[in-house]
Structures are given as C-alpha cells and as structure tokens.
Amino acid sequence: MPFVIWSIVQPILEILILWIVFYRIxxxxxxxxxxxxxxxxxxxxxAFLISQILGLDTLNWLLTKLFAISIIALLIIFxxxxxxxxxxxxxxxxxxxxxxxSEILAIIEEISTSVWRLSQNRRGCLIAIERQTxxxxxxxxxxxxxxxxxxxxxxxxxxxxxxxHDGGLILSGExxxxxxxxxxxxxxxxxxxxxxxxxxxxxxxxxxxxxAVLVVSETTGDVLLxxxxxFVSVANEEKLINHLxxxxxKKKNKKE
Amino acid sequence: MIKRWITxxxxxxxxxxxxxxxxxxxxxxxxxx
Numbered sequence: 101m102p103f104v105i106w107s108i109v110q111p112i113l114e115i116l117i118l119w120i121v122f123y124r125i126x127x128x129x130x131x132x133x134x135x136x137x138x139x140x141x142x143x144x145x146x147a148f149l150i151s152q153i154l155g156l157d158t159l160n161w162l163l164t165k166l167f168a169i170s171i172i173a174l175l176i177i178f179x180x181x182x183x184x185x186x187x188x189x190x191x192x193x194x195x196x197x198x199x200x201x202s203e204i205l206a207i208i209e210e211i212s213t214s215v216w217r218l219s220q221n222r223r224g225c226l227i228a229i230e231r232q233t234x235x236x237x238x239x240x241x242x243x244x245x246x247x248x249x250x251x252x253x254x255x256x257x258x259x260x261x262x263x264x265h266d267g268g269l270i271l272s273g274e275x276x277x278x279x280x281x282x283x284x285x286x287x288x289x290x291x292x293x294x295x296x297x298x299x300x301x302x303x304x305x306x307x308x309x310x311x312a313v314l315v316v317s318e319t320t321g322d323v324l325l326x327x328x329x330x331f332v333s334v335a336n337e338e339k340l341i342n343h344l345x346x347x348x349x350k351k352k353n354k355k356e
Numbered sequence: 357m358i359k360r361w362i363t364x365x366x367x368x369x370x371x372x373x374x375x376x377x378x379x380x381x382x383x384x385x386x387x388x389x
Binding site: 111114115116118119120121122123125126127130142149 | 365368369371372373375376377378379380382384
C-alpha cells in the first residue's frame with residue numbers, strides 16, 4: 101500500500117520541484133537580455149521534442165549537436181549572470197507576491213514628499229521606479245542601498261554632500277535598491293539640444309523599460325515624469341501623487 | 357491571498373509548469389511511447 105501511494109506522490113513531487121526550479125530561473129532572467137536567449141532555447145527545445153516524436157532523424161541529429169555546443173557557449177555568454185545568480189541563491193522568497201494597495205500609497209507619499217522638497221531646494225534628482233521590467237542591469241551599475249523607501253533617505257542621497265547624489269536612484273517594491281546607477285541616455289533627435297544628461301538618462305531608461313522615472317531639474321526645480329519615452333510635466337505634489345497612483349496602482353489592477 | 361499568489365507572474369508560472377511537465381514526461385519516457 102505505501103508503495104502505491106509513493107508511486108502517485110513521486111511524480112507530483114518531482115514535477116513540483118521542477119516547476120519551482122524553472123520558475124525561479126524564469127524570474128531571475130525576466131526583463132534582462134538573457135530572457136530573449138532563454139526564449140530562443142525554449143523554441144529550440146520544442147523543435148527538438150517534435151523532431152523526436154515525429155522521428156525526424158536528421159533534424160534531431162542537428163539539434164542534438166547544436167545543444168552540445170550551445171551549453172559551452174551559454175556558460176561563456178552568461179558568465180556574469182550565473183555568478184550573480186549562484187551568489188544570490190536562497191536569498192529570495194520562492195514566490196514573492198505584490199504589495200498591498202495601502203503599502204503602494206505609502207510609498208507614493210514618501211516619493212512625492214521627497215521629490216517636492218528636492219524641487220523646492222533646487223536639488224537635482226533622478227529616481228526610477230521599477231514596474232514590470234526588471235532593472236537588474238542598471239541596479240548592478242550603482243551602489244547597493246537596500247533600504248525601506250523614506251522621504252528623508254531620498255533627500256539625503258541627493259544632497260550635494262552625498263557621495264551617492266550622482267546618477268539615478270532605483271526603487272523596487274518597497275525598497276530603495278541602489279543609488280548612483282547609470283541609466284542609458286536617450287538619443288531622441290527631437291529633444292532640445294540644451295536638455296541635460298539627467299533628463300536624457302530619465303528619458304533613455306523610460307524608452308528601454310516600462311519604469312516611471314522622476315527627474316528634478318537642478319536649475320529650475322521643475323519636476324518631470326518620464327514614462328514610455330515621453331516626459332510629463334508635473335505642476336504640483338498632488339498631480340505627482342495622481343500620476344504615480346495611475347501608473348503603479350494600474351499596474352497592480354491589470355495583474356489582477 | 358491565494359488569488360494574488362496565482363495571478364502574480366501568472367504567465368511565467370504557467371510556462372514553468374509546462375516545461376516541468378514536459379521534462380518529467382520526457383525523462384520518464386512517457387512522451388515518446
């Protein structure tokens with residue numbers, strides 16, 4: 101009898117473990133360039149399975165050889181990702197869940213307070229809020245902070261005496277993940293030639309990812325929000341809160 | 357809570373489940389019977 105139960109439980113257990121492992125791999129690579137490669141491998145594997153099922157020997161032989169070579173190629177191409185991945189193993193929850201609405205609202209409050217105070221004091225700042233696309237490559241270019249989002253901390257990071265005030269700040273969930281991050285510069289030719297690097301970086305990141313990027317001009321104190329490669333001018337704190345609510349809460353509602 | 361857990365990254369969970377099932381069946385020889 102126990103043998104019969106085990107013969108039922110064993111495949112379920114195996115599939116469950118495989119599921120968790122595959123899911124973690126997908127989450128790890130999601131939003132990075134490596135994810136595209138992973139998708140390509142997925143298509144090749146489907147072709148491989150079909151060739152085996154249908155008995156297409158030549159295609160099967162070719163794909164088998166291709167896989168043998170590609171393993172070595174993948175190890176070389178993803179050297180950095182693999183190193184970071186192994187170092188981070190066990191540091192994350194298996195299936196992390198979204199933030200509650202009240203938590204998102206509290207974060208929005210902290211962000212808008214800090215941005216408005218920075219704007220009043222004419223302190224330039226660049227803040228990227230991660231949405232669906234992971235900002236891992238940009239996080240790695242900066243200095244890890246890993247702290248709860250607080251208006252005071254954001255202001256102190258962008259104070260002129262702070263060694264972290266150059267570059268962008270990245271927020272992910274309820275955490276300030278990294279500061280002094282390098283963002284890609286927009287090469288949009290329609291942009292005013294006088295536009296600064298900070299604004300180009302904000303626009304550049306919003307072109308390449310779906311993140312919401314806040315930028316405060318050092319010279320005028322103007323606040324702009326860059327989303328989907330476009331700037332939205334923000335006139336006051338209330339409008340900023342509304343914009344952020346639309347972006348961050350909409351994203352959550354869409355998922356549900 | 358369960359709904360939130362399922363809907364979070366639902367597509368990735370589904371893809372992962374697909375490959376987990378395919379891998380298990382392939383390794384156990386059930387796929388090419």
